[in-house]
Amino acid sequence: MDARRNRDAVIAAAIRILAxxxxASMRQIAAESGVARITVYRHFPTREHLIQALIDLVVEQERAVVTTAITPDATAAEVFDRLGPGIIRVGERYRFLDSRSGSVTDAPLRHPAADEPLLMWLIGAAERGELRTDLPPEWMYAMIHGLGRAANEEVLVGRRTAAEAGRLLAGTLTHAFVAGRARSATSPE
Incomplete structure (x- = not known):
């Protein structure tokens, strides 16, 4: 029990201080967590181990956003309306990780799990005719990650508030992917 509590304290301190x-050094994170440095290193032998734990937490929270957004009776537009702001909330909390190339937003794209909730929903929604048929679900999955990253960047540099970015991201996803909302990607201008 103490081991889990110590690990959680280090993670919470890392989120606060790295924001x-x-x-920030491991020494600073240990001091902020109130956990002895030796205990911190027992859980996270290197700074990269701690960063990887934070990345895993982001992926877990992103999956929770997706799972919450998807309800059996929700239309695709409603799912995207929930997904946009949720993506922004997670991005805001962990924006300090975004500057690390190849980490947070790229992690799920490199090896999407067969049970990746967003990908599974996209495949099902496409099969039900809720999403465009001219765009493969894997493409939409990758584009949602890319657009989410771009939307979070807009917040990070101050061009949009989090609320605006969430709303705009939701609208963009709806107009880009919901069946009947946009022109075909393969149709001529």
Missing amino acids: TDPE
């Missing part, structure tokens, strides 16, 4: 100082 203001992405280059």
Whole structure:
């Protein structure tokens, strides 16, 4: 029980301190967590191990956003309306990880699990005719990640508030992917 509590304290401290100082040392994180440095290193032998734990947490929270957005009676537009703001909330909390190339937003794309909830929903929604048929679900999955990253960047640089970015992302996803909302990607201008 103490081991889990100590690990959680380190993770929580890392989130707080890295949000203001992405280059903070393990020593600073240990001090912020109230856990002895030796205990921190027992859980996270290197800074990269800690960063990977944070990345895993992001992926877990992104999956939770998707799972919450998808309800049996929801239309595709309703799912996207929930998904947009949820993606922004997770991105805001972990924006300090976004500057790390190939980490947070790229992790699910490299090896999407067969049970990846967003990909599974996209496949099912496409099969039910709720989404465009001219775009493969795997393509939509990759584009949602890319658009989510771009939307979070808009918030990060101050061009959009989180609320605006969430709303715009939801609208973009709806118009891009919901059947009957956009022109075919293969149709001529």
